[in-house]
Amino acid sequence: xxxxxxxxxxxxxxxxxxxxxxxxxxxxxxxxxxxxxxxxxxxxxxxxxxxxxxxxxxxxxxxxxxxxxxxxxxxxxxxxxxxxxxxxxxxxxxxxxxxxxxxxxxxxxxxxxxxxxxxxxxxxxxxxxxxxxxxxxxxxxxxxxxxxxxxxxxxxxxxxxxxxxxxxxxxxxxxxxxxxxxxxxxxxxxxxxxxxxxxxxxxxxxxxxxxxxxxxxxxxxxxxxxxxxxxxxxxxxxxxxxxxxxxxxxxxxxxxxxxxxxxxxxxxxxxxxxxxxx
Numbered sequence: 001x002x003x004x005x006x007x008x009x010x011x012x013x014x015x016x017x018x019x020x021x022x023x024x025x026x027x028x029x030x031x032x033x034x035x036x037x038x039x040x041x042x043x044x045x046x047x048x049x050x051x052x053x054x055x056x057x058x059x060x061x062x063x064x065x066x067x068x069x070x071x072x073x074x075x076x077x078x079x080x081x082x083x084x085x086x087x088x089x090x091x092x093x094x095x096x097x098x099x100x101x102x103x104x105x106x107x108x109x110x111x112x113x114x115x116x117x118x119x120x121x122x123x124x125x126x127x128x129x130x131x132x133x134x135x136x137x138x139x140x141x142x143x144x145x146x147x148x149x150x151x152x153x154x155x156x157x158x159x160x161x162x163x164x165x166x167x168x169x170x171x172x173x174x175x176x177x178x179x180x181x182x183x184x185x186x187x188x189x190x191x192x193x194x195x196x197x198x199x200x201x202x203x204x205x206x207x208x209x210x211x212x213x214x215x216x217x218x219x220x221x222x223x224x225x226x227x228x229x230x231x232x233x234x235x236x237x238x239x240x241x242x243x244x245x246x247x248x249x250x251x252x253x254x255x256x257x258x259x260x261x262x263x264x265x266x267x268x269x270x271x272x273x274x275x276x277x278x
Contacts, residue, residue: 014045024102055102061267064262071146092122101244180276
């Protein structure tokens, strides 16, 4: 099953009883912008979940800039917006699918596989003339029961234990210049985890900002076909998620997220750091 749905599909099925639409728009550096955009207009029936308030826990010394949320709290919020075992969740944003993929991954981590992101995001939806509204959605509360899948996530110590392990591939999802250590405007240290390969998450999109088809995703990761385990990270654990999704679309199964990612890695001064290409 694909975890990407088209604009046309959502227009046809968005009002089906089992569909729950979630607006995940969020702008790094302007945390109020996503909710303000949602309140101005959104896809009819969509609920809003905020990256930092709903899909992350508060930042601490360790754990990265966007630590995983308290799952009981998130489960309660998901139930409140009508998500239960029979729901099919469609998430969208205006950031190429990065924030929507975070919700998609969290749902998978909590045992809910029936979820997808909207191809093209919100701006394309509006430009295509599909309906938008400023009206709040009608709440139909449900009970969401997590069935946690701890095998999908790794801690810093678990990543450290895997450095140099045959069969394990580390995949850095950030821009090449950040991966190479040539620039770093967000985290206090530049570079990457030693041994990591670079696959910028936005390369999963074509020039029109649409999700690349399966064959093209497979080509992006062709050199990883023999990997026994792929560990994906980014700056804070958010933009790694679209790469996790792309890997799944390409047919890879043993894919794990280093949730704390680079911002967690460099919070431990003793951790090794690499620069340049690998």
